[in-house]
Amino acid sequence: MSKTNNNVRLPRAKGMDMATYYTPKECATKAKRIVLEPSNFQIIEEFISIAGMKEKFESFMVPVPNKMILFGPPGTGKTLTAFYIADRLRLPLILVRLDTIIHSHLGETGSNVRKIFDYAKSNSCVLFLDEFDAIARTRDNNDEVKEMSRVVNTLLQCLDDFGDESIFMAATNLEDQLDQAVWRRFDTKMHYVMPDDDRRHAYIRLLCDDFKLENSSILSRATEIMAGCSFAEIEQIILKAKRKAIIADMPLKLNQIESSLREYNPRSG
Ligand SMILES: Nc1ncnc2c1ncn2[C@@H]1O[C@H](COP(=O)(O)OP(=O)(O)OP(=O)(O)O)[C@@H](O)[C@H]1O
Ligand SMILES: [Mg+2]
The missing domain is CATH 1.10.8.60 (Helicase, Ruva Protein; domain 3)
Incomplete structure (x- = not known):
């Protein structure tokens, strides 16, 4: 895990050398100026309200949403939104750089994905995977790359076992290339557009x-x-x-x- 602040005691958990850890305060600084479509603000507000009412939702046996995908063109605020949500929820943000996860060695990529998810399962955080298409591409498209289809299967398992300790967020510019089964796992989807x-x-x-x-x-x-x-x-x-x-x-x-x-x-x- 990379240090962003010397004063913070960083978790030394396995897998965390593939991610950058931001404290809620650092997230607040990053997300100080954000402009979004009203419809996206509304989705975020609802998401945050629900996160603060977990017990009520449990009593109605209605699951609390905690898997969000952000898609749309570059420079429209997807990564910024992850900082904003972490700030609003007062949670640390774990930003995973996918180039550090993807490994040429067979099997390594899947096990890296698992390590990252294991960390988030037991440590409350916003886990954010940027350029998500790099690991979640549709399995039909890359039959020749069997390794990637195994990674998608691992990802599906990780999403299903994610629990409710943390929030999972992912962003992509290539939403139509995402695996449909992965796409279905997200309970919250936000479309980003160029500013009007x-x-x-x-x-x-x-x-x-x-x-x-x-x-x-x-x-x-x-x-x-x-x-x-x-x-x-x-x-x-x-x-x-x-x-x-x-x-x-x-x-x-x-x-x-x-x-x-x-x-x-x-x-x-
Ligand atoms: N909606 C927004 N409101 C305010 N600032 C923004 C917004 N979108 C982008 N910015 C500014 O541009 C910078 C880059 O935006 P960001 O990284 O969030 O884009 P992105 O949608 O994640 O792009 P990419 O698809 O290239 O990853 C932000 O740090 C911020 O300074
Ligand atoms: Mg981004």
Whole structure:
């Protein structure tokens, strides 16, 4: 397990060298600014409310949802949402990098998956597997790679035995390539999309919150010119523009945002 904070006593459990451990406080810092579709916020709020009412749900014999998949294009907030949920639930986030799990040696990948799930079964956390398609691809597609179909079977067992101590989250850009049986195991599914005008405007406003602007109308114009950008791209462009404003020792101007957009994407002409 990689250290993110020297003051934290890190679990030294088996398998945890394949993951990064974030304390709830670190998650709160990461997820300080998040803009989501109202429908996704609603799903998250319900998920969190239910997590706080476990006993009530048990008394009705209705299972508590704890397996969530996030899918959609890059830079739209899937990984950020995992930090946000860990923060809201005051749980540590265990972020698993799949390239460290996938092993060329037959059998090793499945056993790595098992170790990670074993850890989360006995330690309350949000277990987050990013780029989930790397291990959960449909078994029909990769008959030639028998190893991967064994990994999917292991994954299915791990999901079925997961219990209710922790939350499992996964994210992918390639949801149509996921194995159907794996897909069915998720009780909560969230679709991420590129930001529309309202979401872009809200995000640009948040990013410029702490910065002096030439005038407030530049926010609307910036929202227009960044149509088609993801949240992650908007963040990079606004950061570039802020650097220009800092160098010039002046409030942020629209033309600095325009030239940052051009510099960010020089191929677009
Ligand atoms: N919905 C959002 N609200 C606020 N910031 C966002 C949002 N989406 C992305 N960002 C910004 O962009 C960065 C990258 O986003 P994130 O890693 O969550 O994207 P992703 O959907 O997981 O992308 P990928 O599919 O490439 O993994 C975030 O750390 C954050 O700064
Ligand atoms: Mg991501």
